[in-house]
Amino acid sequence: MPDAGAGTSTGALVEMLLESTPVLPAISEIGRVVSVGDGIAIVAGLARALSDELLAFASGVRGIVFDLEPDRLGVVLLGPSEKLSVGEDVRRTGEVVGVPVGPALLGRVVDALGNPRDGMGPIASTLLHPVEAEAAAILQRRPVTRPLATGVKAIDAAVPVGLGQRQLIIGDRQTGKTSIAVDTLLNQKTTKAVCIYCAIGQRGDAVAKVIGAIRDGGMMDRSIIIAAGNEDAPGLAYIAPYAAMSVAESFAAKGRDALVVLDDLTHHAHTYRELSLLLRRPPGREAFPGDIFYLHARLLERAGQFAPSIGGGSITVLPVVETQAENLSAYIPTNLISITDGQIYLSPRLVQKNQFPAVDLGISVSRVGGKAQSRAFRDVAGNLRVTLAQFEELEEFARFGTRLDEVTRARLTRGAATRAALRQAERDPMPAAEQLAVLLAAMDGLLDGMTEERTIAAMHAIRTAVRADDTGLAVKIANNEKLTDEHRTRIIQAARGAIAALGGHDGTDA
Incomplete structure (x- = not known):
């Protein structure tokens, strides 16, 4: 004789299944690898794949759909192509690379x-x-x-x-x-x-x-x-x-x-x-x-x-x-x-x-x-470009060994000093105030005729003087204020004093 309890539980199960939301069949597109190259793969069987879609290979490598053709996909691999093998499964992810x-x-x-x-x-x-x-x-x-x-x-x-x-x-x-x-x-x-x-x-x-x-x-x-x-x-x-x-x-x-x-x-x-x-x-x-x-x-x-x-x-x-x-x-x-x-x-x-x-x-x-540059730098930049352009033109001319007049020789000396002032060691970024002081000193002739070692020492002394004696230059640059003649004179005087403290040439005979 059948068990009444078993029939009741079976009926309840059937009733619960009838009342539940039906589970629809899941559609999964699976392609296969046709060929593998160095960094790319050719895939067939994924006709619905989209451009730039991320694909997942059975070997764990992922790839991006690059080329869409009726019977094949060109895929760029995001992992070693050595892991792939011809014939392995490929699935769509429905996502892009993130x-x-x-x-x-x-x-x-x-x-x-x-x-x-x-x-x-x-x-x-x-x-x-x-x-x-x-x-x-x-x-x-x-x-x-x-x-x-x-x-x-x-x-x-x-x-x-x-x-x-x-x-x-x-x-x-x-x-x-x-x-x-x-x-x-x-x-x-x-x-x-x-x-x-x-x-x-x-x-x-x-x-x-x-x-x-x-x-x-x-x-x-x-x-x-x-x-x-x-x-x-x-x-x-x-x-x-x-x-x-x-x-x-x-x-x-x-x-x-x-x-x-x-x-x-x-x-x-x-x-x-x-x-x-x-x-x-x-x-x-x-x-x-x-x-x-x-x-x-x-x-x-x-x-x-x-x-x-x-x-x-x-x-x-x-x-x-x-x-x-x-x-x-x-x-x-x-x-x-x-x-x-x-x-x-x-x-x-x-x-x-x-x-x-x-x-x-x-x-x-x-x-x-x-348009984002400080006015102080803008005033200096124009003279800097002109000085270097004239220097390079005269430098090419002077290679012919022609006798040069005093003015030309002075321009060559000033240009060489200005170019030397633009030298800067790696991993030594300079604050704006120190940059401006060094460039003003060079264009005013304070570095004329110096050797390379002497120029490096002079620039270091100028930077130290600017850091020690706050002339308000950093504030002017930050506030985008124009550099006045008075302020320019103070900077040059401070630079001249720093160079004179080194001993020897101080730029006064330039």
Whole structure:
């Protein structure tokens, strides 16, 4: 005889199932790997996949949909291609590539996906932002009116940078591009700016050297290092600068100023060309794909000084690009020059003359930063450019051995002293007041005829005198006040006294 209790429980179960919400069947799209290349994969069977969608491979590697064709997908891998095998399953995620953002990243070294690379444990941030984002609209921006002090005399005086500007650092190999970017980053110790250094395709030892300099300079707690080295997958190098901009946007949305160094976009362009050719995209000039300009335009347009409606912060970008044999008219350099708001050109000819930083003021220009420059610096910068331009022209002429008159010899002496005054050691950023005092002393003839060692000692003495005797110069620069003749005379007298205290030549016979 059947158990009555069992029948009752079965009926209750059937009644509960009838009243519950029906479970719909889940549709899961699964593709397969057709072929694998160096950094890319060809996938079939995912007809509904979207451009830039993130795909998950069975081996654990992830990839971005790059090419959409009727029967195949071109996928850029974000991990080692050696892990993939032909025929393995691939699934859609319905997501785009994102990177963790927020204060939890400060002081950390991460890869382009936000994974820690410093051995200090996982990142505490759970907020993800897409690496690709639309640039702010015109009405959401404000003019560049605040200066970004680099601490480098040649730049702050003659090629100024403003908060929200895109200033290109360009030059041949081994001319000091990274050094200027790192010195600018270290000079933000006196500001509240957040600094992001993005290494794209750099050697591991080069990145370690930069990290060491930032740590020694006391800026690591306000810096974020995003590293995509040459040993990583090309896909990580491709998304690294976009990830850096997303991290910077998270701080700008909260009203903070962010400084982003992209070192360098030459490697980024070469990585994109490599991936495009592997995916058999049609090549154009120098084998670059047709959208190479858009690659960097959509990246750098995300910088700017933003309106209070979207946070009121700013993103200043210092992209680095490498030239070959001083060829500024090459494809990638001309693209970036046309996108950015000016360039700092580092000349190998100045490097050969032991002139560091090797900033060529004849070619370097800032199309925006002059509006954010202090009036005191603006007065000095005009004379500085004229003095150096006349000096370089006469220097070329004097090589012919022609007998020179007294006026020409005096101009050559003054120009050489002014150029020597622009020399500056690495990791030695200078406050604005000290820069201005040294430049005024040089252009007034106090450094004329000095040896290199004597010039270095004189500049150090002038800087010490400015720090010890507060003439109100720093306040005038901060308040954007014009430098009066009386104030200029006081600065020159203080510099003359500092040089005279060294003994010997004090500039009075110049």
